[in-house]
Amino acid sequence: MAKYLLEIRDLWVDAGEKTILKGLNISVREGESHVIFGPNGTGKSTLIGAIMGLPNIKVTKGDILFRGKSLLGILVDERARKGIGIGFQHPPAIDGIMLRKLLEIINSSQAEIKRIALALKLGRHLERDLNKGFSGGEVKACEIMQLFLQNPDLVLLDEPDSGVDIENIKVISKAIRELLQMNLPIGKRKRSAIIITHGGNILNYLDTDVGHVMIDGKLKCGADSREIFSKIKKCGYRDCYKCLSANGEKPSGGK
Ligand SMILES: Nc1ncnc2c1ncn2[C@@H]1O[C@H](COP(=O)(O)OP(=O)(O)OP(=O)(O)O)[C@@H](O)[C@H]1O
Ligand SMILES: [Mg+2]
DSSP: OOOEEEEEEEEEEEETTEEEEEEEEEEEETTOEEEEEOOTTSSHHHHHHHHHTOTTEEEEEEEEEETTEEOTTOOHHHHHHHTEEEEOSSOOOEEEEEHHHHHHHHOOOHHHHHHHHHHTTOGGGTTSEETTTOOHHHHHHHHHHHHHHHOOSEEEEEOTTTTOOHHHHHHHHHHHHHHTTTTSOGGGOSOEEEEEOSOSGGGGTOOOOEEEEEETTEEEEEEOHHHHHHHHHHHOHHHHHHHHHHTTOOOOSOO
16 A cells, blocks of 8 residues: 555644634545545635645644655745645736746756646747736646646645636646646556645546545545535535435545
8 A cells, every 4th residue: 555645634724813724634645636625715725835834824733744754844945845846726927037937947957848838838938927917727737837847746736727718627637637647557656636626627637536525624525526526516515525424435534
């Protein structure tokens, strides 16, 4: 059985003055992709921020283990160097930072930059300022391009499909499949992922392994992600995991 790359135990997190995560557990094995669903404002991005060590997100209890070692107290750049990468939900546009220059800092291979840019239809964007005037879909593709070049072991994707049209979801999903090596069996994949999504479309193109629903600051369920999504559509967020539990699924958010 593959080892756990990420283990989160009894995690309590404050964002600003508010306690958002209240005893959350999740365990992600090497090569696994987990999907998290949940209503707006429930704390999905806060969880991603806590794993990455972003500012204004304070862990008050519990632990986040990456390759068995605690990430608490480790700064965001060091977490990135350890192999954690994030595709932001709302990445900023930055004047004066040319996309090509940023990509060259992440990865010096011009051939790889060109290959990924063309695959994500961003060949003409390389000489533009980062995200400046990019469409919603282009911003999301740009986040995935940066992850490709960063080459992390744990990929955190915060709503990679929001604002992306039906055609470009295929382009983005193809890139995510390649990034996460979803054509290989789990045991052979080099990367693990946590993917947050509201729209089910992306799930039609990805082979994800476990789905969770975030409710009341915890992860519930731990079942097949497409099945959870169809229950959410039928029962709503609050009742979907009860529904799956009633059908004999494990009511667990990991360990
Ligand atoms: N820095 C902060 N200061 C105060 N409140 C914050 C801060 N960051 C997040 N919050 C609050 O924490 C709650 C959870 O936010 P979060 O962005 O994690 O939700 P989410 O599940 O990702 O929502 P969505 O589906 O809309 O992306 C929200 O009520 C949000 O306003
Ligand atoms: Mg969010």
